Amino acid sequence: MPEEFVVTPWEVRGQIDYDRLITEFGTERITSELLERLQRDAGELHPMLRRGIVYSHRDLNWILDEYEKGHPFALYTGRGPSSGIHVGHMLPWFFTKWLQERFRATLYFQITDDEKYLFRDFEELGEATKVGYENVLDIIAMGFDPKRTKIFLDTEYIHHLYPIAVEAAKRITFSTTQAVFGFENANNIGEIFYTSLQAAPAFLPSVDAGREIPVLIPCGIDQDPHFRIARDVAPRLGYPKPALIHNKLLPSLLGPGGKMSASVPESGIFTTDSLALAKRKVLNAFTGGRATVEEQRRLGANPYICSIFANYEFIFEPDDGHLAEVERTCKSGERLCGDCKLELWGKVESFLRRHQEARERAKARIEKFILRD
Numbered sequence: 259m260p261e262e263f264v265v266t267p268w269e270v271r272g273q274i275d276y277d278r279l280i281t282e283f284g285t286e287r288i289t290s291e292l293l294e295r296l297q298r299d300a301g302e303l304h305p306m307l308r309r310g311i312v313y314s315h316r317d318l319n320w321i322l323d324e325y326e327k328g329h330p331f332a333l334y335t336g337r338g339p340s341s342g343i344h345v346g347h348m349l350p351w352f353f354t355k356w357l358q359e360r361f362r363a364t365l366y367f368q369i370t371d372d373e374k375y376l377f378r379d380f381e382e383l384g385e386a387t388k389v390g391y392e393n394v395l396d397i398i399a400m401g402f403d404p405k406r407t408k409i410f411l412d413t414e415y416i417h418h419l420y421p422i423a424v425e426a427a428k429r430i431t432f433s434t435t436q437a438v439f440g441f442e443n444a445n446n447i448g449e450i451f452y453t454s455l456q457a458a459p460a461f462l463p464s465v466d467a468g469r470e471i472p473v474l475i476p477c478g479i480d481q482d483p484h485f486r487i488a489r490d491v492a493p494r495l496g497y498p499k500p501a502l503i504h505n506k507l508l509p510s511l512l513g514p515g516g517k518m519s520a521s522v523p524e525s526g527i528f529t530t531d532s533l534a535l536a537k538r539k540v541l542n543a544f545t546g547g548r549a550t551v552e553e554q555r556r557l558g559a560n561p562y563i564c565s566i567f568a569n570y571e572f573i574f575e576p577d578d579g580h581l582a583e584v585e586r587t588c589k590s591g592e593r594l595c596g597d598c599k600l601e602l603w604g605k606v607e608s609f610l611r612r613h614q615e616a617r618e619r620a621k622a623r624i625e626k627f628i629l630r631d
């Protein structure tokens with residue numbers, strides 16, 4: 259990995275070169291031909307596809323081959339419940355919801371409370387489970403179809419997951435996990451075993467159906483290493499390799515060189531932030547603006563390093579025409595950062611109000627979604 263940036267499942271740092279990540283990780287770019295095919299099969303393209311935010315994949319052509327032959331695929335995604343949810347976490351979930359709707363796919367949503375305990379985010383396992391249930395409220399609030407969505411916590415669905423994880427674990431060597439995750443002697447043995455449990459839901463749809471079901475995993479590109487092991491082990495277990503579709507990462511509100519992070523609360527908007535706090539974060543965010551109004555009017559600003567523009571582009575402005583107008587007026591100097599932030603805040607505010615209401619209602623709907631043994 260080049261020194262100037264780092265992208266791993268645990269750490270994202272520096273100015274990310276997404277093209278180089280495709281080469282480093284050995285994934286494939288989503289080409290214009292593949293976009294046309296997605297458009298044909300889905301009937302439309304999600305803005306994240308049109309804008310190249312969802313930009314990389316593994317075996318997506320195969321998923322569409324199967325789909326076009328009448329073999330539906332399942333979706334698998336997950337959440338490591340280390341903290342509350344910020345909008346950066348939700349980025350792949352917005353896209354997953356679109357995939358579920360357009361392809362009528364069943365979604366398996368794994369909550370890895372065991373992982374977050376094993377990897378030392380919590381002193382007590384019960385704490386991880388509790389945060390897991392808080393995160394489940396956000397997932398339900400996003401509007402996934404209860405008839406096609408199965409959410410489970412590892413500690414509560416282990417009878418189903420464990421036999422698959424054991425089959426996977428028998429075929430994964432310690433040296434493989436060392437090579438992929440950099441484990442050392444000081445790592446606890448739960449951490450080393452854990453990857454087999456993360457692989458299990460990729461095969462669960464096939465186990466449930468008693469036949470091969472293709473699985474597509476939408477995730478941030480930083481999560482790709484987790485699923486390389488699942489893909490390696492799949493043929494030896496008699497299952498198809500899960501396919502992946504990767505999104506870029508929502509930049510931090512604090513500026514270039516990182517993604518939104520739960521460990522830095524000011525870096526992102528959390529779903530449980532008060533409106534006043536969220537507004538303060540937007541108004542204090544890093545921009546590509548000039549030092550003075552006069553300079554900005556004269557020289558224009560730079561949307562490509564601006565966290566406010568990234569939020570318009572990644573999530574809050576679905577209209578391509580208006581996004582282009584924001585970009586143009588930013589560069590020409592017609593738009594000033596204060597106004598631009600307030601306009602974005604209007605969009606964030608209505609999203610947060612809606613989401614927080616839906617999150618409240620989700621408390622009474624958990625049992626419609628949760629699987630337990």
Ligand code: SF4
Nearest residue numbers: 546547564588595598
């Ligand atoms: S005008 Fe808007 S998009 Fe341009 S730099 Fe300022 S905040 Fe960012």
